[in-house]
């Protein structure tokens with residue numbers, strides 16, 4: 500058994516070219532200045548540092564152990580047999596699904612809630628799609644004695660009501676977004692299905708109303724990706740040799756980055772993982788990495804946050820309601836976008852029907868029900884296996900479980 504790492508990894512130290520800086524839109528007050536009013540102070544430090552390694556605060560490391568880190572890396576022997584590659588190709592997965600909120604998001608929520616408490620904040624505010632991020636923030640807030648307020652995209656507020664109730668059990672106040680609680684929300688009306696972009700705008704507006712509130716971002720910012728590297732650093736200790744493929748799904752990019760960046764960093768420094776291929780699996784309903792444009796765009800639909808250079812479908816992109824609501828975000832994190840641009844990361848998009856079929860197959864052969872988001876990574880694995888030569892090793896990130904997504908899987912006859 501390996502331990503919990505003592506530090507996070509920051510890929511900014513190893514990128515072949517600097518990240519294009521965030522910029523302000525032409526009109527209105529500085530959004531970059533605004534970040535320092537809404538984000539926990541230490542989070543902004545993590546966002547801007549070029550240090551390769553960032554020490555995980557003792558208190559956060561203790562919480563990591565309390566929630567069950569390190570998570571195991573397991574072999575998918577049942578699935579290998581089911582798809583007919585037994586012995587020829589080895590498939591492993593990192594079980595972030597074992598964490599108490601059912602996804603990797605608690606890894607950064609604990610750090611961010613701790614940072615907010617260092618600022619003396621009373622309340623943390625955020626947006627959520629499927630509810631995994633809102634649930635992680637609600638749990639982390641409860642651990643640090645903070646109040647949590649969550650703006651949940653309206654379509655998920657109704658379809659993922661079990662997660663909403665869990666947030667409420669943990670003491671959070673949950674609004675369907677667009678909501679009536681903010682000016683932004685009131686502008687969209689009660690029929691709108693919502694989008695992560697709108698929910699972010701609402702959460703930021705709400706956070707700005709009171710300086711005892713801190714806004715906690717769930718993905719896309721570099722600091723969040725840094726916290727998630729606890730996943731990949733554990734995998735470095737657990738995996739034998741260097742895998743041929745590392746695969747993870749992409750919403751904003753945090754579980755993909757957290758899982759792969761320690762290895763990508765090693766590759767960029769010319770040390771190891773030179774022949775490992777890094778595959779990002781996204782939803783064909785929000786295909787920013789395969790169909791988007793690499794350009795400056797907003798993190799949210801109302802330009803409440805700054806602009807960053809990213810692969811984006813446009814900040815007003817509203818995908819259809821999707822079971823994998825965590826993959827509906829319009830853009831991919833700046834560093835992930837740059838790595839895609841440079842050809843270090845490859846991307847594939849998958850349809851909902853396809854991924855849910857593969858996920859049911861996986862569930863029946865492994866006894867583990869993946870989140871609909873994770874199912875995209877599984878479809879990418881299935882495709883890779885088809886063309887893989889004997890001896891190929893594939894490792895993917897089981898970013899979350901699907902135990903609260905019974906609506907996605909229906910009767911299970913997929």
Ligand SMILES: *Cc1c(COP(=O)(O)O)cnc(C)c1O
Pocket residue numbers: 601602603604631632717718719748749750751752753754755825826870872873898899900
């Ligand atoms: C939120 C979520 C994702 C997508 O978000 P990223 O920031 O891209 O990781 C993927 N899988 C699960 C289970 C999630 O909850």
